[in-house]
Amino acid sequence: MAFLMDINTIVSIATIFISSILLSLYIKIYLKTKAVFTIGLMFFASMLVLQNLIVVYAYFAMAPLYAEGLLPYFLLIHIAELAGVASLLKITL
Numbered sequence: 001m002a003f004l005m006d007i008n009t010i011v012s013i014a015t016i017f018i019s020s021i022l023l024s025l026y027i028k029i030y031l032k033t034k035a036v037f038t039i040g041l042m043f044f045a046s047m048l049v050l051q052n053l054i055v056v057y058a059y060f061a062m063a064p065l066y067a068e069g070l071l072p073y074f075l076l077i078h079i080a081e082l083a084g085v086a087s088l089l090k091i092t093l
Contacts (some may be wrong), residue, residue, distance in 0.1 A: 001068040002063075004071035006093045009059050012052045019048040025092055048085065 023045035030038040055078075059066075
C-alpha cells in the first residue's frame with residue numbers, strides 16, 4: 001500500500017511542478033498582452049496546483065484511511081492528469 005501511495009504522491013508533485021510552470025508562463029503572457037483569456041488560464045493552472053497540493057497533503061495526513069483497492073484507480077487518474085497538463089505545457093511552449 002505504501003508503494004502505491006508513494007507513486008501517487010510523486011505523480012502529484014510532478015503535476016504541481018508542471019502546473020506551476022504553466023502558471024508562470026500564463027502570468028508572463030498576461031503581463032505582455034493583458035488578454036482576458038489568460039486570466040482564465042491562470043485561474044485554471046492555480047486551481048490545479050491547489051488541488052494537487054491538497055492531494056499530497058491528504059496522502060500524508062490520511063494515509064491509513066485510504067482503501068488499498070482504490071489506490072490503483074487514483075494512480076490512473078493522476079497519470080491522466082499529468083499527461084494532460086504535460087501536453088498543455090508542450091502546446092503552450
